[in-house]
Amino acid sequence: MEELYDQYRALLFTLAYQLTGSAADAEDAVQDVFVKACDVHPERLEEPKAYLCKMVTNRCLNLQKSARKKREMYVGPWLPEPIRTSEEETIETKVVRRDLLSYAMLVLLERLTPTERTVFVLREALGFDYPEIAELLGKQEANCRKLLSRARSKMGISEGEPVAAEEVELEWVSRFLTSLEQGNVEHVMSLLTEDVMFIADGGGKAIAFRHPVQTSDHVAQVLLDGIHSLRSNFQGDFHFEFVPLNGETSIVIRSKDETVAVLFMQLRRGKIARMYAVRNPDKLARL
Structure with missing residues (x-):
């Protein structure tokens, strides 16, 4: 399990952070998943990346639903929690496109439903294939494609349009x-x-x-x-x-x-x- 933690922690944290906008929630989700994974039969961990990502995704979907209720009582606008990143290439920037770590992108993600956000992050930020996304969410590929199209529309991003942010010097x-x-x-x-x-x-x-x-x-x-x-x-x-x-x-x-x-x-x-x-x-x- 330590080996799996070292290998997949960065990926799982990035996924959880993109889904929740909270570093604290992301860390809690990752820790919770690895604690639960200790009780999983080894046969179910033959494809650890898919299994762990599914566990984190489900955990974050639940967090997103409860977070929406809390934000109804939040004083003033709610913005994502900033996280420190390196200017050099890191494990995090290797598993997710740097432009999709941007703060403006996180703010745009708040326009989406939890499921739309999950499909967008898995596909656009982490480069998952549609069959993988469909398997993770228990949905049809065609449905996942529609969810991504709807997500891009809500974010004001045209189909096929790059989402890179303009660099600030x-x-x-x-x-x-x-x-x-x-x-x-x-x-x-x-x-x-x-x-x-x-x-x-x-x-x-x-x-x-x-x-x-x-x-x-x-x-x-x-x-x-x-x-x-x-x-x-x-x-x-x-x-x-x-x-x-x-x-x-x-x-x-x-x-x-x-x-x-x-x-x-x-x-x-x-x-x-x-x-x-x-x-x-x-x-x-x-x-």
Whole structure:
């Protein structure tokens, strides 16, 4: 079992994380599956990858159903929990396409039903064949194809269209932060699309907008006010770090040993179209 754990843990964690959007839930699901696998007859583990993936998938489907009920009571928008990833190729990036680890993709996955999300992740992120997916879910191949098509439609991805995110370069981010710190409203607005959206997750435990903020002028003002608030609340004792999270460059705001927030940016034609701010301390504890 230790050998199976070493061989498949990264794959199973990635699958569970993509299905739940929670590193904590993903780790619990993987641990639970390996504990239960210890009692499985060896004959049933002749194809361990398929069997373990099916166990994790079933566990996560149950988690997704209960999570939907909890999120109905969640304070403000719910955003996925960020995870640290390496800029170099790792086991995780070998088993899942790097663009499908992106934070924006995780947010899009929230539009799907648990079954649609499972089919999309297995097919698009992990490259499972339709017969494998059908076997894992106990469905017909044709049904799985329809589920994938429906999932792509809900996510706004056309059939056959790549889902790669536009890369955010460090130099570009540095200029953006400099403009914010200098209070250069015009330059900040020039880096935002007109229909830009800012979404923050405080979970009722940190100050955050309870509804998405839209349009470049409103978002620019929110960001500039945010810098002013940081200076006031932390007496200027805060700093920005560029950290590889979810396979991309993110901005982590820290004050001493405290992680204050994580910012993700989704670009469209070189401008910010979406910005996600994770402020819920429960989702920052691992960073």
